[in-house]
Amino acid sequence: MEENSTHWLALREASRRILVGENLVIRLPKTQHERWHRLILNMGDSMPQRLEFPLMEVGDFSFHINQHQIFSMELEEPESLDTLWIPFDSHHLIEQLLQMCSELLLAGYPGCSGCGYRDDEEKWDEISHRQRLKSLR
Numbered sequence: 603m604e605e606n607s608t609h610w611l612a613l614r615e616a617s618r619r620i621l622v623g624e625n626l627v628i629r630l631p632k633t634q635h636e637r638w639h640r641l642i643l644n645m646g647d648s649m650p651q652r653l654e655f656p657l658m659e660v661g662d663f664s665f666h667i668n669q670h671q672i673f674s675m676e677l678e679e680p681e682s683l684d685t686l687w688i689p690f691d692s693h694h695l696i697e698q699l700l701q702m703c704s705e706l707l708l709a710g711y712p713g714c715s716g717c718g719y720r721d722d723e724e725k726w727d728e729i730s731h732r733q734r735l736k737s738l739r
Contacts, residue, residue: 608731608734608735608738609688609690611731612686612687612688612690612731612735613688613690613695613698613699613702614702614706615686615726615731616665616672616673616686616688616699616702617699617702617703617706618706618711618712619665619672619673619686620656620665620672620699620703621645621703621706621707621711621712622712623656623665623667623672624654624667625654625667625668626656626657626665626666626667626672627656627657627658627659627665627666627667628656628657628658628659628664628665629658629659629660629661629662629663629664629665629666630658630659630660630661630663630696631660631661631662631663632660634696635658635660637700638658638700639658641700641703641704641707642655642656642658644704644707645707648707648710649712649713663675663695663696670682670684670685671685672685672686673685673686673687673688674686674687674688674689675688675689675690675695676689677689679732683728683729684728685728686726686728686731687728687731687732687735689735
């Protein structure tokens with residue numbers, strides 16, 4: 603995956619949301635729990651000020667905050683612009699998200715300036731992202 607590609611940027615944004623999301627519920631197959639639990643422990647080490655951490659459940663791969671899916675891997679575009687659309691192979695996505703979350707934590711995210719790989723830490727523009735995705739098809 604090429605750095606700063608549409609895919610890479612979307613995975614970085616998904617990782618940022620995982621790392622800072624409050625009331626986050628992560629649903630993963632049981633076989634993935636140990637690795638993600640290790641990431642949550644690393645979050646605690648990297649963010650000692652944080653009092654709440656993601657809750658893990660057994661199920662199909664999904665990430666929700668207050669019953670709202672924070673990103674969708676479906677081929678069909680989600681209705682809500684609050685849902686990051688990442689219509690990529692979910693088999694590889696789990697590994698890539700885990701790796702990117704770890705890289706961001708090692709870089710000092712969220713306390714570092716610019717390590718989230720957004721210029722000037724701008725708000726994510728889902729409309730532009732979806733337009734880029736559609737132009738790739």
